[in-house]
Amino acid sequence: MIQSILSEKSLDFAAQTVKFCVNLNKRIKEYVITKQLVRSSTSIGANINEANFGVSRADFISKMQISMKEAAESEYWLMLLYKAEYVTEKDVSPLLGLCQELERMLVSTLKTAKNNGNNPPQ
Numbered sequence: 001m002i003q004s005i006l007s008e009k010s011l012d013f014a015a016q017t018v019k020f021c022v023n024l025n026k027r028i029k030e031y032v033i034t035k036q037l038v039r040s041s042t043s044i045g046a047n048i049n050e051a052n053f054g055v056s057r058a059d060f061i062s063k064m065q066i067s068m069k070e071a072a073e074s075e076y077w078l079m080l081l082y083k084a085e086y087v088t089e090k091d092v093s094p095l096l097g098l099c100q101e102l103e104r105m106l107v108s109t110l111k112t113a114k115n116n117g118n119n120p121p122q
Helices: 002-028 032-052 057-083 089-118
Strands: none
Touching (some): 002 057
C-alpha cells in the first residue's frame, strides 16, 4: 500500500512541478533552472514505477535510491529558484513540502527494503 501512496504522491509532485515551471516560464522566461527541475521532479516517480517492476530486491533498492537522489536534486532547484529571487517563499513552500514528504517516504521505504534483505527467510 505504501508503494501506491508513494507512486501517487510522486506523480502529483511531478504534475504540480510541471505546472509551476510552465507558469514561471510564462511569467519571467526562466528556462535553465526550470528545465532541470522538471527533469528531476519527473524522474522521481518514473524510478519509483520502475522499482515496482524490478527484477530483484537489489534492483528495487537501486531505483529507489535514484528516486531519493532526484528528490534531493528537485529540492535544490526549488531552493535555488527561491534564493535567486525568481519566486517567493509562498510560491515554493507547497512544492518544497511535498518534495520533503517524498524524501521521508523514500527513506522509510529504503530502510524497510534494506532491513528485509537482512532477515533470513522463514
